[in-house]
Amino acid sequence: MAPHALAGLKVVEIANDVGGEFTGLLLAQQGAEVVKLEPPEGSPTRRVGPFAKGREAPDTSLNFWFYNSNKKSVAADLTAPGGRAALTRLLADADILVTTLQPAALTAAGLDLAALCEAHPKLIVLSVTPFGLTGPWADYKSSDLVALAAGGPLNSCGYDDHSIPPIRPGGNQAYHSAASFAQIGVMLALLERQKTGRGQLLDVSMHEACAVNVELANPYWFYPRVHVHRQTCRHAQPSPTQSALFRCADGRYVYFALILSEPKAWKALVDWMDAKGMAVQLTDPAFSDVAYRQQHFHEVQELVECFFLIQDSHEAYHDGQAAGLPIGVLNAPEDLFDDEHLQARGFFVDVEHEGVGKVAYPGPIYRFSSFGEVARTAAPKLGEHTERVLGDAARIPEEVAP
Template identity: 80%
Template sequence: MAERPHALAGLKIVEVADDIGGEFTSLLLSRLGAEVVKLEPPEGSPTRQVGPFAAGRADADSSLNFWCYNSNKKSVTADLGSAEGMAALKDLLADADILVSTLQPRALKALGLELDGLTQTYPRLIVLSVTPFGLTGPWADYKSSDLVALAAGGPLISCGYDDHAIPPIRPGGNQGYHSAASFAQIGAMLALLDRQKTGRGQLLDVSMHEACAVNVELANPYWFYPRINVHRQTCRHAQPSPTQPALFQCADGRYVYFALILSEPKAWNALVRWMETKDMAVHLTEPAFSDIAYRQAHFQEVQELVECFFLVQDSHDAYRDGQAAGLPVGVLNAPEDLFADEHLQARGFFQEVEHEGVGKVVYPGPIYRFSSFEEVPRTAAPRLGEHTAEVLGAAVKTIEEVRA
């Protein structure tokens, strides 16, 4: 059987990024098989200084955060503030398909770099700018972070607890940066399709602020149409009015998520039958509870019985039995619980990657699973300047030579 290609095999990307938004954009493309050359300043990207660090070594080559977002890349060092560094960038762009940049307008002006000009110099180049607030507008040079983006863009107000005396809670996982990167990847693919038709690249301006502003779930439609604000709820979608709690504690102390929907007859009947198998349906089988309005009027009564029902079960038993009954029940996992998740194990989601001097490190596995393309194996994030000589030529000093 002939070897299947990678989806973006042959595509070259140059990354000039100092935050997770740009790094994750390039990572998504590298996981499709594109070659990504990460151009860093001689001291390294600021993200190399973000902990936690492998084996407690707080140095540029030990950041687990950096490893996560920069696997499958090559690291080249050059000072863009120097003539040599700018020449190195232009050399890289000569045969590149995409430039991923997080440089904001003030930084671009200081470097004498015009992104529009690059598309003129390199007609086939797609210049993908991923910045906090975009390349234009009064906030174009403002600094940001994942928390600032979620707050300014709107999602944060919907995240938190029923008790509104507690401020909104930032969700984990760098969701602001990831939202921008996801839109950037989609934009890059559209620009590549357009280049197939026209033969020309273009400048694509992606704003993390705007990506977050359209990623607020129910808040936008509720405000745009009936002019109603939604309110945050504990582990539930933000809504104009409070909805019933959906977390239930089990006998082992863990919680399951179960959206108790009283208005849907099929779900209600499935729940009652499930409760009957453990002799805990009590009076929910009475004819009166077949009426939706009656169930809703006696919601608190139903809620208490369901709470007792889950309290006598192990969380994983409740999860499996609930799913077998056709009900949307899920166990609340902490991140570390995922390593033992039988489904992720069966799909081979986690992969071990060898890191020099550290040994094997566990990474999240395939982002994409194509039937027509070969899976791209995950490789270790590069050491600072590891590929400078390889990519730019032997005349350029590697970071190891500089350190020596």
């Protein structure tokens, strides 16, 4: 089997938020060597909880562990001569620099990204910032919630009851969107470098990543000039659509898209309900007509609600899938550890952490048939690799040592 997909590539990461750290993680999980350059006090993300065993310290943040596994840590103060010397040393043989520093912070650190490109012609300099490197908002502060709000997705997330404000979806989606676009951009830059031998400066804005990640809102506004409205657990639409959540006998919900206009799906649903003695009038020939079904939708909805109430959620899920219908169980995050499908695929992997023991992590994002799997390793302790990576240079300037 061939080496890892990005084996041989060296990445230097200067990231103080999840967007840059997740970008580095995506590259590390494909086999790139990712060296995280941190200030002597550590990245700000080391202070984000929750913390292992409730003990707050630079090396116990579970948030940091996830986003920085498979990386090396070098501690250096970029505002001091020794720190800038350390960066120069790291960039000498680097392929990619990932940075989340905004223009003012770059100036304060004495960094000029364009000048770095000139000094290191093969280097791909990737900037992942809240609002990009230019424009009136370039130095504005942001967060995942601010980015979702300013970029548009937040307005489509929430409940049917519009007296309730929009609800932020979980999972750092704004940061992850930016990181995904950043990774794609890096792949394109690497392909271009293969042809020309030169790197380039790549400017990724989280604001812009969110602005093109609003699903149906953009096309509905660009063309018919109508607004979409948020709905509970379904796509935002110009007009309300029927609920797709159904409560089951065990108190859990399933998501089932009840599509009246598709003959095959309709027949599958009626046959399934009839097999359990719950189809009632839906077997009447009149219901074979789409217009009739739509006129009597309230009857259909009520029967389907009763149908799911007599079933266990997982029973309904498996039987519905066997019938070829789009249905799924609503899992809580903690339910995934017992998910039979994820278990069968070996999705969760155990990573050993000193003083804590084995910790379950999500497995590889990519599964290549032609590349070896990259083993998940624990996030580095602050400055753990300073001397190993920088060698003798680590002992010369005091600012480099953690």
